[in-house]
Amino acid sequence: MSAKKSVKPSRVVQDTKGSNYELGNELSRGGQGIVYFTQYPQVLIKGFTNKDPQVRERWRQHIAWLVRQDLAGLKIARPLVPLAEPRCGYVMELMDGLESLQNLLESYVAAGEDAGKDYLQQGGLRRRVRILCQLARTLNQLHARGMLYGDLSPSNIFVSDDPAYAETWLIDCDNISLESYSGLSLHTADYGAPEVVRGDALLSSLTDVWSFAVIAYQLLTHNHPFKGELVSDGDPEEEDAALRGERPWICDAQDDANECFVNLPIQLLEHSGLPALFARCFEQGLERPAERPGMAEWLVALTEIDERMIECEHCAGATLVAQSLDSLDEASCFFCDKPLDDTAVLFEEFISLPKDAEDNDTGKAFATGRKIWLQQGKSVELKRLMPTFSYDRWPTDHIAIEYTEQGLSITPLADASLHLARGATVKLLERRQGLRANLRGQHAEHYTLHVGELAEPHVFWQFGW
Template sequence: MSKQIAKKKKLPVLEDIHGAKYPLKEELASGGQGIVYATELPETLIKGFTSKDELARTSWREHIAWLIRQDLQDLKLARPLVLLKEPRMGYAMELMDGLIPLSDLFDSFIKASDDISEENPTPHIQDYLDQGGLKRRIGILCQLARTLNQLHSRGMLYGDISPDNIFISDDVDHTETWLIDCDNISFESHSGLAVHTPEYGAPELVRGEAMLSSMTDCWSFSVVAYQLLTHNHPLKGNLVNDGEPEVEDEAFRGEHPWINDPDNFDNESFTNLPIQLLEHSNLPELFQQTFGPGMNSAIQRPTMAQWLEALTEVDEHLFSCPECGGYSLLPIEELDHDEIPCFFCDENIAGELVLFEEFVQLSEQEKDDKYPDLKDKRIATGRIVCIQPGESKELKRLLPSFSYDKVPSDHIQLEYDDEKLVITPVEPLHISRGDDKIQEFKKKVPLKTSRKGNDPEPYCIHLGNPNETHVIWQFGW
């Protein structure tokens, strides 16, 4: 939906099918066949359907009635709650206050990038940091990916993902993320729609060769994600920006390479933030899979579960620089515990961080039976979670669905401030240090910052029976 300035006129009071009243306050957005109003009621919006076609109106009302009956209340969707009383065509939906369209943030990218050139290829770094940096962007994408993954896991699709339909916290210190305009949600097997927002539709939709699917959702999500992280559309490189309008149309149909194609530089771009900001993650590979092989083969695109897992790992590896305020990624592949530089100012952050490294510790029996040549009983999984003063994090299994109702027993809460690190188990856990005896803890374990660095031996948190093969998290203190 495109934003429009509300007209200065008295708006009516609407009524739903149960008799509840909704005094309209102002028009928020309109476009296509819909219009959204704020109401005088807290956290309550009205979505109206403006088509005059009777067949379309009947079909739309039946679809919304079906959508209201679906179990979607645990998802961050501004879902329909109740239909308006006829002849009004619309419904009431709930959306928390303090949210703005993601397109507002995208608009600010354009303003910050006016003087970009090949000689000065990156936007103003301070603008990037002022908008919440990498931390806020990853938080937004994690929430969006989680909602879409949960929707897909129920056999449903969203249908029209675009910056106008994604609402985020207007406070840069928060990442609350909701999807609005849920009219196109449907079961994937019953979707007969090909609706999409220009620039965000999958190539097969643009070509008119396919209907909406979970794979078209994955494409649109990938475009939004790339644009949010790099400030540029993945298909709008120099070839498109310097070409005629029909070249852009061709790119959206999948006829030109994306801007970071490793084998074809015809459409490369100098106007986006460097992808190197994300190089210590799986995100560049997922973007390449989507906009490379997945350009014209939907089945090759990464799923939302893959995106969610990759984004969650990025969130675990983010650290902030006390010098410049920027967020960087932990360089896992070349990790030096003594030298961890900030991406933006090269400040060494190593002393700020506590690193939790995950291992599988084998039982004596399993080591002898399966790994007789292994010198150590521990096998590194490659998982590392970093935390610094002022943060709370969780050590958890990387469940792609990420949709548990309560925290699983092998998840551990971490809280770190200037005075102590507090480890909170969900169920009793065991902790050891060096050759010390393994001790069981049922309650919070506080470690004082004043004692940090006094003992070179790392702590080990043992999950499960210490006498059997189990997971451990190792960290220095």
């Protein structure tokens, strides 16, 4: 989104606080209205286009309710102030430098034979996963407050227009409502849950989950999960039937009639929890919406993918490394099949249960299954356990790790006790600690970073150097 969009001074609207806005070019257009640029770079106007007086009044009351809700901290371009009558609409803010997610999907289709190259140029797997992480976090926060988003589609998801970034916001929030008071059944073609498409149910957090899953699968593989060979080679009625939930999805374990053989396969994600989540959503959740994975589950799976990817030095594509691999000696890039960067450092998370003097216990350590790869030239913040409750806030940062040509730099970020150990040697870290590059490989023993008091249950990270 550019701050230099032209405006038409003759089209002026006023909000209920007396501020004036000049309507410029359209940003987006939907079933309920149009979003316009204004003379202010980060200020937009949503205008409601329905002319029915009763419908307009209900919509105006709903927007007034939305303005009063606590949506602070969520990446949502929420209504800030209604427009003054006779106008029907509201003012909202959206950071500059964003574009519709629909543009990203359409650019891939337009690329044709260069679609694979375009996939990487548009940020590859890592950027797409980070976009979905932010979207999942926002929806999870919304659901935790007892609200639903409603009509979720790529056209109302806005992401950074620079492929190097993955900033993600929701706009067009008219359909946000409380679960218990939702009377809406609006949906965008291709993204509505089957029960909504059939007219059997209203919008809910479970329909949000369905729309998110469709968008996630489409963004990662550039295939719609229900538009396989059966649909693409069939009559238009086949597509309608598929969107009503009357046909199998393209990776259905029990029915391969609608398989898909184009674009990127699900094997792109095979070393993650996502295939199982997609199967639960599109198979068990097809007829039983309550079986669909909640947004927290999607966020856990997506975050784990982000932490276990290695970027290829040959094609710049990001490959998801199998959880079972502790070494990259035999790993290759998914996109170009070249060997992956074997200088990356693996950090593995454990829970330590110290010995019990009364029971003469020697103490135990349990791997959580969480692994993070760090490549030279990059940095990571190691956090004390991945939160699996509501994800409303990130946990307190504890350790910053930077990997440079000189070696590893370890910096404590919080008040928690932090110890670096190797063998019997244990050192309390109160400030930055470096491990020089020329020391790598000289010790067979792993290093461990302990977060918390050593004599109490705590988390530690193990890595080789």
